[in-house]
Amino acid sequence: MFKAVLIAICLLFIFPKSALALYDPLLVDNNRFGIHIADPVDLEEAAKLVNSQGGDWGYVTFVIRKDERDIRRWQKVFDKARKLHLIPIVRIATRLENNNWEKPSVDEIDGWVSFLSSLNWVIENRYVAIGNEPNHAKEWGGEINPKEYGNYYLAFAKKLKASNPDFFLLQAGFDASAANTKETMDEVKYLNLLLESNPEFLKYIDGWNSHSYPNPAFSGSEYATGRGSLKTYVWELNLLKSFGLNKNLPVFITETGWIHNMDTKDRKKLSPSLLGGKYEYAFNYVWSDKQVVAVTPFVFKYLEPPFENFSWQKKDGSYYSFYNNVLNLKKVNGVPRQYTTGKILNIYVQPILINSDVFTGIAVIENTGQTIWDNNTFNLKTANGEIKILSFSHSELTPENNGILIFKGKTKDKTGLYSDQLLLTKDGQNIAKSGKFTIIKLF
DSSP: OHHHHHHHHHHHHHSOHHHHHOOOGGGSOOOOBEEEOSSGGGHHHHHHHHTOTTOBSEEEEEEEEGGGOOHHHHHHHHHHHHHHTEEEEEEEEOOEETTEEOOOOGGGHHHHHHHHHHSOOSSSSEEEEEOSOTTBGGGTTTSOOHHHHHHHHHHHHHHHHHHOTTEEEEEOOOOTTOOSSSSBOOHHHHHHHHHHHOTTGGGGOSBEEEEOOOOSTTOOOTTOOSTTSTTHHHHHHHHHHHTTOOSOOOEEEEEOOOOBOTTSSOTTSBOGGGHHHHHHHIIIIITTOTTEEEEOOBOSOOOSTTSGGGOSBOTTSOBOHHHHHHHTSOOOBOOOOOOOOEEEEEEEEOOEEESOSEEEEEEEEEEOSSSOBOTTTEEEEETTEEEEEEEESOSSBOTTEEEEEEEEEEOOSSSEEEEEOOEEEETTEEEEEOOOEEEEEEO
């Protein structure tokens, strides 16, 4: 008995719960195309871009600030993303305070965990990036403190994993081109100090979050490699190996892209007409790396300073020419994993049959998973065979909603008592069963 318990305890350490809950997004069909949006109102237009040309289930990165944690509001955003087949990458943030982003507090983590855990996420993996470019003083309350960021990240990561092991954690993307100044810190130095004070840090990263901008001045060559290029993530992964990382992290490029002159005569910035070829080359030959899960260039729509020179959309609602280059690139039909679960809450079945084998009934069902149901993708059956669904109260049943089915079935031939259960199936899998029902057959 003692030996069996000892083996079970060892297996818990060999196969940690968090590792079993996550799936590797590179082991399923994956559409790496994505876009960074500043406002969830742009989800529909973003979907047209990233899911074009045979694509499905592209990515979208957006920010949730601590003063925006309205569960109703964000559940609507997630539900819309689900319907549009967009996979969200959520970057959490504090709020602007005196031209700096307020330094986050460990005391606020429980509130974040409660909020993030209350949402019905779009797919099994819940992609969360904790923070943003903390090697910039303005991103950490006006100072640079690698130890504090490491403490905050680890406390946050451990609580998220304890809440739900489906949380897929990404560290803050760093500015790889930053130098050692009063306002910024070199990424190598920053990571050295961070890991020195928090050696567990890399164990709690499920994927690497990279800001692979083409520098200098967001105007570099698409052919460049190494630090400060579209391949910054490769330089970063090699850096992590030098720090002792011994696993291949999936890469999420949540920020990248070129600055442009908005079709003006400003020769210090690139003309938008030059960016189309650059993006085509990047997606076809740089970000085609098998380790890259998602690429979400910054930013889809930003019409005011300080980021209007990165915007893909113009003030008149039209798009810069490079938008069409990316729109027309061939994409993959992604197939992310989603939970399909449900309940049969109640059933009413015709209790007495006279000279008949056919019965009718009503079932109240609930979608408790992540997929959207329609009457072409689910069925009812019993141990005696298929049940014919006569009508369904919804054209689509979205998660956390109920629907009513009217159905017809057939009993066995013998008279007397007939007892059975309803099974709800979706895509050939049993996902819910009812309590037993009994029919009295006469004659």
